[in-house]
Amino acid sequence: xxxxxxxxxxxxxxxxxxxxxxxxxxxxxxxxxxxxxxxxxxxxxxxxxxxxxxxxxxxxxxxxxxxxxxxxxxxxxxxxxxxxxxxxxxxxxxxxxxxxxxxxxxxxxxxxxxxxxxxxxxxxxxxxxxxxxxxxxxxxxxxxxxxxxxxxxxxxxxxxxxxxxxxxxxxxxxxxxxxxxxxxxxxxxxxxxxxxxxxxxxxxxxxxxxxxxxxxxxxxxxxxxxxxxxxxxxxxxxxxxxxxxxxxxxxxxxxxxxxxxxxxxxxxxxxxxxxxxxxxxxxxxxxxxxxxxxxxxxxxxxxxxxxxxxxxxxxxxxxxxxxxxxxxxxxxxxxxxxxxxxxxxxxxxxxxxxx
Amino acid sequence: xxxxxxxxxxxxxxxxxxxxxxxxxxxxxxxxxxxxxxxxxxxxxxxxxxxxxxxxxxxxxxxxxxxxxxxxxxxxxxxxxxxxxxxxxxxxxxxxxxxxxxxxxxxxxxxxxxxxxxxxxxxxxxxxxxxxxxxxxxxxxxxxxxxxxxxxxxxxxxxxxxxxxxxxxxxxxxxxxxxxxxxxxxxxxxxxxxxxxxxxxxxxxxxxxxxxxxxxxxxxxxxxxxxxxxxxxxxxxxxxxxxxxxxxxxxxxxxxxxxxxxxxxxxxxxxxxxxxxxxxxxxxxxxxxxxxxxxxxxxxxxxxxxxxxxxxxxxxxxxxxxxxxxxxxxxxxxxxxxxxxxxxxxxxxxxxxxx
DNA sequence: TTGTAAGCGTTATCAC
DNA sequence: GTGATAACGCTTACAA
Numbered sequence: 104x105x106x107x108x109x110x111x112x113x114x115x116x117x118x119x120x121x122x123x124x125x126x127x128x129x130x131x132x133x134x135x136x137x138x139x140x141x142x143x144x145x146x147x148x149x150x151x152x153x154x155x156x157x158x159x160x161x162x163x164x165x166x167x168x169x170x171x172x173x174x175x176x177x178x179x180x181x182x183x184x185x186x187x188x189x190x191x192x193x194x195x196x197x198x199x200x201x202x203x204x205x206x207x208x209x210x211x212x213x214x215x216x217x218x219x220x221x222x223x224x225x226x227x228x229x230x231x232x233x234x235x236x237x238x239x240x241x242x243x244x245x246x247x248x249x250x251x252x253x254x255x256x257x258x259x260x261x262x263x264x265x266x267x268x269x270x271x272x273x274x275x276x277x278x279x280x281x282x283x284x285x286x287x288x289x290x291x292x293x294x295x296x297x298x299x300x301x302x303x304x305x306x307x308x309x310x311x312x313x314x315x316x317x318x319x320x321x322x323x324x325x326x327x328x329x330x331x332x333x334x335x336x337x338x339x340x341x342x343x344x345x346x347x348x349x350x351x352x353x354x355x356x357x358x359x360x361x362x363x364x365x366x367x368x369x370x371x372x373x374x375x376x377x378x379x380x381x382x383x384x385x386x387x388x389x390x391x392x393x394x395x396x397x398x399x400x401x402x403x404x405x406x407x408x409x410x411x412x413x414x415x416x417x418x419x420x421x422x423x424x425x426x427x428x429x430x431x432x433x434x435x436x437x438x439x440x441x442x443x444x445x446x447x448x449x450x451x452x453x454x455x456x457x458x
Numbered sequence: 459x460x461x462x463x464x465x466x467x468x469x470x471x472x473x474x475x476x477x478x479x480x481x482x483x484x485x486x487x488x489x490x491x492x493x494x495x496x497x498x499x500x501x502x503x504x505x506x507x508x509x510x511x512x513x514x515x516x517x518x519x520x521x522x523x524x525x526x527x528x529x530x531x532x533x534x535x536x537x538x539x540x541x542x543x544x545x546x547x548x549x550x551x552x553x554x555x556x557x558x559x560x561x562x563x564x565x566x567x568x569x570x571x572x573x574x575x576x577x578x579x580x581x582x583x584x585x586x587x588x589x590x591x592x593x594x595x596x597x598x599x600x601x602x603x604x605x606x607x608x609x610x611x612x613x614x615x616x617x618x619x620x621x622x623x624x625x626x627x628x629x630x631x632x633x634x635x636x637x638x639x640x641x642x643x644x645x646x647x648x649x650x651x652x653x654x655x656x657x658x659x660x661x662x663x664x665x666x667x668x669x670x671x672x673x674x675x676x677x678x679x680x681x682x683x684x685x686x687x688x689x690x691x692x693x694x695x696x697x698x699x700x701x702x703x704x705x706x707x708x709x710x711x712x713x714x715x716x717x718x719x720x721x722x723x724x725x726x727x728x729x730x731x732x733x734x735x736x737x738x739x740x741x742x743x744x745x746x747x748x749x750x751x752x753x754x755x756x757x758x759x760x761x762x763x764x765x766x767x768x769x770x771x772x773x774x775x776x777x778x779x780x781x782x783x784x785x786x787x788x789x790x791x792x793x794x795x796x797x798x799x800x801x802x803x804x805x806x807x808x809x810x811x812x813x
Numbered sequence: 814t815t816g817t818a819a820g821c822g823t824t825a826t827c828a829c
Numbered sequence: 830g831t832g833a834t835a836a837c838g839c840t841t842a843c844a845a
Contacts, residue, residue, distance in 0.1 A: 120533045120591060124822055135832045140824065150830065167589040171535060172822035174526035175837045178475045190555045193548060200545045203572050212586075215570060217558050234522040236475060342753035371753060378758035398697035398726060403733035479838055490816050495840065505814065527838035530821045 123164040132160040143168065170212075174236070182212045183424055184232035185241045188220040188308065191339070194366075194394055194413055195243075198265065201417025202241070209425070211238065220308055222248045229254050236260075239424035245269040245276065246309040261427030263420045267310055268439050275423050277416055277438040281310045284409050284442050285317020288363050288391050291407070293325055295450050297361030297389050301332045303348040303373065304365035305340035311365050314393065318363055331355045340365070345372020360388055361450075367392035367399055370406050374449070390449040404448035412440040478519040487515040498523065525567075529591070537567045538779055539587035540596045543575040543663065546694070549721075549749055549768055550598075553620065556772020557596070564780065566593065575663055577603045584609050591615075594779035600624040600631065601664040616782030618775045622665055623794050630778050632771055632793040636665045639764050639797050640672020643718050643746050646762070648680055650805050652716030652744050656687045658703040658728065659720035660695035666720050669748065673718055686710045695720070700727020715743055716805075722747035722754055725761050729804070745804040759803035767795040 129136040134153055142149040142157045149157070160166075174180040185202060187195045202213060214237070216228035225242075229251055232240065239261040245268070247255065255262050255273045262274040267281060292300045302318050304311050315333065322328035334352040338344060345368060352359060364370040370392030377384050384390055384404055392399055395410035419438065484491040489508055497504040497512045504512070515521070529535040540557060542550045557568060569592065571583035580597075584606055587595065594616040600623070602610065610617050610628045617629040622636055647655045657673050659666050670688065677683035689707040693699060700723060707714060719725035725747030732739050739745055739759055747754055750765035774793065 120821085125824095126822080136822090137824075137833085138831060141831085144824090148830075153831085167585070169530070169822050170590055171526045171529035172837090173824075175524070175530050175839085176822075176824035178824095178837065180526060190551050190558065193551070196545050196548070196551045200572075203545065212569065214567065217555075230522065235525055343756045346756050368753075372756060375753075375756055375758040398723075398730075401698045401701050401727060401730055403730040474837065480840095481838080491838090492817085492840075493815060496815085499840090503814075508815085524838055527821090528840075530823085531838075531840040533821065533840095 122169075123166045124169070125166075127164055128157065128160045128166050131164060132156045178236060180212075180235045180237060181210055182214050182235055182237045183239045183241060183421070184214045184216065184229075184235070184237040186216045186218055186225060186228055186232075187243050188218045190217050193396065194411070197413040198417040198420075201414040201419075202421050203417075204414075205418035205421030211425070218243075220306070222251065226251045226254070233258060238428050239263070241265055241420050241424060244309060245272075247273075261424050263424050265416050265420045267313075268437050272435055272437055275427065275436045275438075277420050277423060277440060279411065279440050279442050281313040282317040282320075284393070284411075285314035285363075286321045287317075287442075287444050288314075288393070288407075288409060289318040289321035291444060291446065292361040292363060292389055292391060292450060293321070293327070295361075295385075295389060295452055298327070299329075299332065299356055299358050300327065300361035300363060301334060301352045301356060301359050302363050302365070303345065303352060303369050304333075304335040305338055305344050305348065305369060306365075307335050307337050311335075314365060329356070332359075335365075340368050342368050342372040342375070345369035346376045347372075349373045349376045362388065362390050364390065364392045367394050367396040367406070367408055370408065370449075371398070371402065374402060374404075374406060385449050385452045389452065395443075395445050399445070399447065402449075407447045407450040408445050410443040410445050412442070415440055477524075478521045479524070480521075482519055483512065483515045483521050486519060487511045533591060535567075535590045535592060536565055537569050537590055537592045538594045538596060538776070539569045539571065539584075539590070539592040541571045541573055541580060541583055541587075542598050543573050545572050548751065549766070552768040553598075553772040553775075556769040556774075557776050558772075559769075560773035560776030566780070573598075575661070577606065581606045581609070588613060593783050594618070596620055596775050596779060599664055600627075602628075616779050618779050620771050620775045622668075623792050627790055627792055630782065630791045630793075632775050632778060632795060634766065634795050634797045636668040637672040637675075639748070639766075640669035640718075641676045642672075642797075642799050643669075643748070643762075643764060644673040644676035646799060646801065647716040647718060647744055647746060647805060648676070648682070650716075650740075650744060650807055653682070654684075654687065654711055654713045655682065655716040655718060656689060656707045656711060656714050657718050657720070658700065658707060658724050659688075659690040660693055660699045660703065660724060661720075662690050662692050666690075669720060684711070687714075690720075695723050697723050697727040697730070700724035701731045702727075704728045704731045717743065717745050719745065719747050722749050722751040722761070722763055725763065725804075726753070726757065729757060729759075729761060740804050740807045744807065750798075750800055754800070754802065757804075762802045762805040763800050765798040765800050767797070770795055 125136045125139050129139045138149060139157050142154050146154055189195050218225040237260055240258055241263045243266050245264050264272060264276045265278055267278040268276050302315060304315055319328055334348050362373050370390050373390050382388050390406055392406050392408040395408040399406040399408045480491045480494050484494045493504060494512050497509050501509055544550050573580040592615055595613055596618045598621050600619050619627060619631045620633055622633040623631050657670055659670055674683060689703050717728050719728060725745050728745050737743050745761055747761050747763035750763040754761040754763045
């Protein structure tokens with residue numbers, strides 16, 4: 104009998120879930136429970152023979168490890184906390200999909216939090232997450248408030264900021280430059296000969312504002328900027344919001360011949376509004392969106408948009424986090440995944456000479 | 459000194475996270491740690507005076523409870539496991555949003571799993587979730603495999619099946635009848651005078667199939683059913699898939715004058731395809747979708763669809779789970795949230811006499 | 814109402 | 830390579 108008193112102790116116990124424990128497996132396999140623990144976590148460190156006996160016992164008992172006990176004993180949970188600002192926005196559903204897929208079948212769990220674009224909520228959720236001693240944290244954006252930022256810095260685990268890049272990462276960053284993206288779209292509309300290029304934006308979170316800043320910079324440089332061309336709202340983005348923003352814009356600037364939308368929902372709304380109003384796209388007005396949702400390519404006309412690497416951001420954020428957890432730590436790494444302007448029918452008109 | 463040796467023990471400790479514990483709070487407040495535990499979980503059971511001293515100590519120390527320790531000691535985690543088949547599909551993002559919002563700020567955590575429409579994956583994830591001893595489980599659909607169903611039955615916690623209703627709930631159910639929804643749309647297109655009504659479907663998960671069955675039943679009853687009218691694929695749904703399914707359907711049945719789409723993505727694709735082909739909607743062809751995404755109402759023409767209570771399903775599923783956790787158990791409850799046909803321009807043509 | 818004692822199931826530590 | 834022992838931080842059971 105190699106068995107210690109592990110299992111006897113268990114028999115006397117008054118509480119418990121009734122499910123098999125490490126000690127039960129150990130008893131059945133005739134080894135100490137710590138050996139079972141090792142065999143499960145790092146099989147290399149246990150002799151092949153015991154390894155097999157243990158595997159058999161695990162199978163017979165249908166043993167499933169208790170993650171709470173593991174977390175308590177090791178002072179760290181196999182959980183990655185993920186904070187996103189929205190679940191409605193399909194941009195973030197694709198990020199989440201990338202995160203899930205990036206996980207593969209490694210034994211890490213994802214814990215989501217929806218901040219609803221609120222700094223206070225982000226701080227609150229972070230506090231909750233930190234209470235679990237997560238293995239890593241993934242947060243959206245680079246504009247955390249001072250308290251949140253400090254909490255992240257003192258989190259004691261890898262932190263990945265996603266969606267955007269900037270000069271001063273808490274730890275790691277992965278995304279692209281929204282300012283540049285805004286510039287590229289604006290330049291494109293100027294190149295195809297648009298004179299009065301409007302900007303439509305909803306939500307206007309920090310990333311939206313930076314895309315707007317890119318637009319404004321290019322427009323000023325071309326001496327075409329006009330505040331009346333910018334129409335925004337802090338309300339959430341939607342296709343119908345695209346319709347109403349477009350109507351507002353037309354009221355202010357009836358001579359509009361190009362519209363840059365802060366995302367594809369708005370662009371689709373503008374397209375529908377043009378259909379209804381009998382405006383020819385792109386002959387009378389050009390439309391550009393942002394994110395390049397799948398539908399942009401098959402819309403009629405197809406809509407120019409900026410392809411953003413949403414899925415990749417999620418997937419690689421997890422990869423970076425896992426690498427950091429495993430000790431391969433290129434800390435303070437900033438990864439620029441770039442973006443790609445997809446030029447489509449909605450902006451394909453012959454360039455018009457400047458005068 | 460009311461303090462026991464709690465804190466002294468802690469000082470000798472060799473492990474630990476360095477973060478304040480219940481015992482530290484107890485020491486500072488001059489009470490036993492169990493009193494702090496009670497004060498935190500059920501303030502009513504502690505005298506106002508101690509309650510206040512404890513609150514002060516918690517604040518001073520910045521104490522955050524350790525959920526692993528709690529879960530281990532109480533043999534149950536404050537976690538609700540949620541299994542959905544997809545994160546891409548915006549139907550489920552709205553369910554998730556409802557779930558999050560239904561939670562409010564109660565101290566329950568959500569653990570998501572994405573089954574990717576796979577029974578095996580569902581079973582695997584369920585096994586993982588069960589290992590955490592969740593407080594409740596929410597699963598999508600009513601077609602779990604036998605193993606999964608048995609695991610759910612033996613889970614020992616409330617189980618809510620969502621999205622659909624059926625005769626034999628594991629525990630609780632909330633959703634609506636997809637068969638009826640399919641029937642209602644088919645009847646509507648017949649009512650507006652369509653003769654050759656096609657059905658377009660992607661993914662074809664069990665709910666899709668039941669909507670198709672509803673369509674087929676009504677079409678047979680009207681003696682208009684024709685297998686050539688049904689065009690489906692097991693590939694995921696998308697707007698571009700709507701375009702290609704529509705092309706396929708037109709090849710088989712060029713006399714198509716109505717299209718019922720299994721969801722709104724497909725319907726949007728059909729609308730775009732009609733635009734490109736110069737087909738007038740609804741004059742030459744009627745289009746109906748499913749789910750009533752926000753964009754259906756502002757599309758041009760606006761698209762008839764079936765409004766489904768996705769957000770409500772999520773929200774009420776959580777409410778039901780919470781009620782059951784709290785012991786108010788109307789077990790084996792089936793809640794039918796219904797649906798609503800939204801008739802819009804895409805099917806608004808004068809009814810044509812039968813001959 | 815409050816406290817004591819004894820676990821919950823696992824892992825870190827150190828000895829063999 | 831393997832094991833006994835003592836935590837990990839909290840809650841249940843029972844006593845006062």
